[in-house]
Amino acid sequence: MTAVLKIESASKSFDAPEGGKIHALKDVSLTIAHNEFLTLLGPSGCGKTTMLRAVSGFEDLDAGEIYIEGEAMGSRPAHKRPVNTVFQRYALFPHLSVARNVSYSLEVAGVDKAEIRKRVGDMLDMVGLTAFGERRIGQLSGGQQQRVALARSLVARPKVLLLDEPLSALDKNLRHKMQEELKGLQHELGITFIFVTHDQEEALVMSDRIAVLEGGKIQQLDAPEALYRYPKNEFVARFIGESNLLPGKVVATSGEACDVQLSDDTVLQGCRRGDLAEGTNVKVLIRPESVVAALSEGTSGQAISGTISESYFIGTDYQLVVRRDGLPPFRATVRAHTDASRFAAGEPIDLFVPHDGVHLIAAEGAAA
Amino acid sequence: MTARFASLKARRALTLYGLLLTPTVFLAFFFLGPLSIMMVYTFLTPGLYGGVEWVFSHLNYGRILGWADTRYDQFDPVYISIFLRSVRLAATTVLTCLVICYPFAFWVARQPERWKNFFIFLITLPFFISLIVRLFAWVLILRPTGFLNQALLGMGVVAQPLDIIFTDMAVVIGMTYVFIPFMFLPLYSSIEKLDGSLIEASQDLGASPLQTFLRVVLPMTLPGIVGGSIIVFIPSLGNFIVPSLLGGARVVMIGNLIEQQFLSARNWPFGAALGMMVMAAVLLLLMIYVRILSREDKQAETQQPKEEETR
Numbered sequence A: 001m002t003a004v005l006k007i008e009s010a011s012k013s014f015d016a017p018e019g020g021k022i023h024a025l026k027d028v029s030l031t032i033a034h035n036e037f038l039t040l041l042g043p044s045g046c047g048k049t050t051m052l053r054a055v056s057g058f059e060d061l062d063a064g065e066i067y068i069e070g071e072a073m074g075s076r077p078a079h080k081r082p083v084n085t086v087f088q089r090y091a092l093f094p095h096l097s098v099a100r101n102v103s104y105s106l107e108v109a110g111v112d113k114a115e116i117r118k119r120v121g122d123m124l125d126m127v128g129l130t131a132f133g134e135r136r137i138g139q140l141s142g143g144q145q146q147r148v149a150l151a152r153s154l155v156a157r158p159k160v161l162l163l164d165e166p167l168s169a170l171d172k173n174l175r176h177k178m179q180e181e182l183k184g185l186q187h188e189l190g191i192t193f194i195f196v197t198h199d200q201e202e203a204l205v206m207s208d209r210i211a212v213l214e215g216g217k218i219q220q221l222d223a224p225e226a227l228y229r230y231p232k233n234e235f236v237a238r239f240i241g242e243s244n245l246l247p248g249k250v251v252a253t254s255g256e257a258c259d260v261q262l263s264d265d266t267v268l269q270g271c272r273r274g275d276l277a278e279g280t281n282v283k284v285l286i287r288p289e290s291v292v293a294a295l296s297e298g299t300s301g302q303a304i305s306g307t308i309s310e311s312y313f314i315g316t317d318y319q320l321v322v323r324r325d326g327l328p329p330f331r332a333t334v335r336a337h338t339d340a341s342r343f344a345a346g347e348p349i350d351l352f353v354p355h356d357g358v359h360l361i362a363a364e365g366a367a368a
Numbered sequence B: 001m002t003a004r005f006a007s008l009k010a011r012r013a014l015t016l017y018g019l020l021l022t023p024t025v026f027l028a029f030f031f032l033g034p035l036s037i038m039m040v041y042t043f044l045t046p047g048l049y050g051g052v053e054w055v056f057s058h059l060n061y062g063r064i065l066g067w068a069d070t071r072y073d074q075f076d077p078v079y080i081s082i083f084l085r086s087v088r089l090a091a092t093t094v095l096t097c098l099v100i101c102y103p104f105a106f107w108v109a110r111q112p113e114r115w116k117n118f119f120i121f122l123i124t125l126p127f128f129i130s131l132i133v134r135l136f137a138w139v140l141i142l143r144p145t146g147f148l149n150q151a152l153l154g155m156g157v158v159a160q161p162l163d164i165i166f167t168d169m170a171v172v173i174g175m176t177y178v179f180i181p182f183m184f185l186p187l188y189s190s191i192e193k194l195d196g197s198l199i200e201a202s203q204d205l206g207a208s209p210l211q212t213f214l215r216v217v218l219p220m221t222l223p224g225i226v227g228g229s230i231i232v233f234i235p236s237l238g239n240f241i242v243p244s245l246l247g248g249a250r251v252v253m254i255g256n257l258i259e260q261q262f263l264s265a266r267n268w269p270f271g272a273a274l275g276m277m278v279m280a281a282v283l284l285l286l287m288i289y290v291r292i293l294s295r296e297d298k299q300a301e302t303q304q305p306k307e308e309e310t311r
């Protein structure tokens, strides 16, 4: 795995219109491998666009450096960098046809006409717009424009393709289709993609790795599954997926396993990651779908017992809110059984929690 | 269903005719009427003390275009050369306005909202002062003992006062000054609409600043350039105030010639014929413009948008 892009301690701040500084990037470091699909995920305003613009050359960093295939970019202007961008609003040229939009980068690079025609044709085939070459941009639907933007930025085979929330303007069905297509294209072309989104589901589906950004800092950089199962801090835990975060304290450790006591004195056994010593205050992450509702009296194991206060039928599952004295309201997603009366509001319930469904996060502010 | 649709269509048509009636009557009365009178006059014989005699004559055009009344005079190409000079001066004015306004409009478009409006106000400010007064100010600036020459002499840039007033250059300066707002406003409106992300997209795709300008900025602001050029060119071509004040007797434009025919030479038919020439030139220009526009529209319309996805 060789690095195609390396971001080293990048910092960038803007003058806020109200005065003061906005720190859009704070000491961000990141290494991206060839042919990797990396997603920058974070809420609006966390610095995703700024990071892409720093790579593409539209923002100069205050500190730090960006290397593309080992070459320091410094303040090299955007048109001399071997990266291309799919812009948030596509930014297609309305005065040019679809084919001329796609051929733009080749034309300015002085590629000869026959070669351009061939490569543009191939590219249009690839994104399924073969018959649309002579159309104007205004005559395309949103999904088609999206594909033109993609074709336009891929035709010159950049080392890295930057995509700034490219799917956010599309409706849900089309978005799913484009997610698959994008992933397919990336695979086919072997180009490194840096994909920006604020949609965690999208990030989980598409990425090799995800960098979760918040406040200009990378909170966690991991593969989707690791990110979902083992978030490093509360922000990541809350941002990705549904979560119950219960305050607790580590009471015993033995190797990989450890016991944690919740605020209502229930003790759960979970897996330990990192060094959480006895007595450490932690947040206990239990995903709503990792619990199992007791089917019969005979089921045993560690459980949280409580009373159902809200119950929503959503087809395959019930979404429950379970209350227990001493604990914050606990959300659970359980399979819808034939005997649905068990999940009515007001019913008592035992929720079994498997050991690997208990993940401990060092409480913020507490020394880990 | 069909009947209702038809009646709706009929009602729409009626509304349309109703709306069109007013401007049609207005134009017929104030524009077509006088124009027809002019047109008829071009084929009449001049009266002795102004006015016309109702005797057909083709010599008014002949005098301009190459056949003359051999009883009195020979064909003189002076009118064609004055016309060509007018075209040249008007074109130079258009170019000068363009060169000044284009960068300035970009600069204004990048200012904060409040300042933008202020600059647009500034641009229109001269309209509040009489044109004659403003042009006399230019006489004072440009004449040999004027402000400009004093300044240049004082700085030692020139040894002799420059001979600017009563030259082509003075006329171009004056017309540029008068017509700059007409160039600025359409230019500004197309430049302000220019989407900055398109410029970034161009750079992102590897285009140098010059390539970006030629391939994106210029074509996208072309409507403003063409529109501004036309509405500066038309009044420049027929202008007679600026050349009579700043050009004096040395720079005569077609507008002056027409004015003379009506006011001092008292040859109305000939003046009318000259006027028709100016109008023919302007019409030709507009026709080319419309042709270009409609061709672009047709290009855009050849394929109707399809909303369904391709796969």
Ligand SMILES: Nc1ncnc2c1ncn2[C@@H]1O[C@H](COP(=O)(O)OP(=O)(O)O)[C@@H](O)[C@H]1O
Pocket: A014, A015, A016, A017, A022, A023, A024, A042, A043, A044, A045, A046, A047, A048, A049, A050, A051
């Ligand atoms: N040109 C700018 N001037 C001032 N502040 C900016 C500028 N660009 C971005 N910011 C600020 O920097 C922060 C990060 O912005 P951005 O990278 O666009 O976030 P994201 O793309 O994640 O939504 C935001 O608080 C934004 O307001």
Ligand SMILES: [Mg+2]
Pocket: A048, A049, A164
């Ligand atoms: Mg953004």
